[in-house]
Amino acid sequence: MADLHNSSTIPGQSGIPSSARTAPPDADGCGDEVLLELKGISKQFDGNQVLDNVDLTLNRGEAVAIIGPSGTGKSTILRIIAGLLSPDEGEIYVQGNRREGLIEDSPDPVGIGMVFQQAALFDSLSVEENVGFLLYQHSRLPARQIRQIVEDVLDMVGLPGTGSRYPAELSGGMRKRVSFARAIVSNPENPQDRPALLLYDEPTAGLDPIASTVIEDLIRAIQRNNGCSSYLIVTHQDSTIRRTADRVIFLHRGKIQWQGPVTAVDETDNPFVRQFFSGRVEGPIQMVH
Template sequence: MPEPLIELKGVCKSFGQKVILDHVDLQIYSGEAVGVIGPSGTGKSTILRVIAGLLQPDAGEVYIHGQRREGTLEEGGTSMGVGMVFQQSALFDSLTVDENVGFSLYRHSKLPAEEIKALVNQKLELVGLPGTGDRYPAELSGGMRKRISLARAILTDPQQPNNQGNILLYDEPTAGLDPVASTRIENLIRDLLKVQQACSAYLIVTHQDSTIKRTAERIVFIYQGKIQWDGPMPQAYQSNLPLLKQFFTGSIEGPIQ
């Protein structure tokens, strides 16, 4: 077996008395498109934040590209090639698109501004928004802001020799979008991996049925802090597991309370 890009070993996380992740084991391999699903409040976004280095697990180990993640980004840890796209895009309203996409490089790299701007323009081209670098977030639609956040997530520092390819984490990337805008984002998420090869794998947290079906080849279902099902997306919809059947049908009758 190849080495996983991401590996969680016995990861635990609680907030107060509430257990969110309960000894979670998970492996993600190169080329995988993984949908992380389950009822609200069951730890899906928490897994993304632990992988991204935004949260420190209470117990267990996290490995990225075979290297153990030590500390959080706030504590001085590095991204380790992991980019995250937040539900609300998380753009700075007072900065231009160029400054938002290139924020990390402008602040932390030694690249000249002209080179950063060229890299930003390249990523904007990839997400279908060329020529928008001088605009501000308030001038953009919700779908455009989502694509700007995608461009920021796939922008990496070419001077970092240990960058082994971006792993992208998406937290509800189509939430609040109309069906047409959702389809555009879903297609872009797939193309960044399968066509443009702008990332090496991704995990996507979503409740939206169309997003699950268009973007996920593998499904990880989380409930009560544990992975209850893990397998190919088509098999998830055909499964007789009561948790999955209730989740996909939206029934109020079943084990999900």
């Protein structure tokens, strides 16, 4: 499975200004508009209730981390939002418009891009072909213009001059950045395709602390460079939560157990949050052995 970009297509430190790192989006009022709303979302797999009547609202310009133990429905929420999976119950609204069906059934009013935990690049394609896949397949742009667009996006994610390389020649962190580039590339002749919402599923999983910092900085830089773009990020890593999120949602057993600003995670007395960040075995989160 690869990156999802826009509402109708499924394809899969250098260069980042210091002013873009870790800072929240400018307070320009763009966060007042509700971009995404989930109402009463439920989902079962083989009789296992993964999501149980979940309500979630995301404003334009917000950066929200969904955290919690493994197997509690975090990635499932992302796939439902992306239109790759249908809920059993509930309603999804994108910029006030109710979504019916999956991504291929009807276009959303805003672009949605998704970066999966595994970079999911096409091994037989070069970096340039991977990043430009959407444009090569679904636009009438000349190849020369697509190559220039791809070069610009690769430069944005700190990978200039890598277009001719193949995924096997890249480190794990570099492959992640290529997948980011593919998620945000857009057709200049269709500016409405530019993703207003990005979904990140464990973007720093398996990376060393330095590579994780590069990815965290990149996530914030992409948000700022795209203006009022919003994102949801699923992660377990403490540094990623603190450096990329404005607001945190804690999910356990298919329900939201707590939500609040990232600055409140050290102050709340919520037992789920306290156990999660302390790593204690004792508490309401019981691991299955």
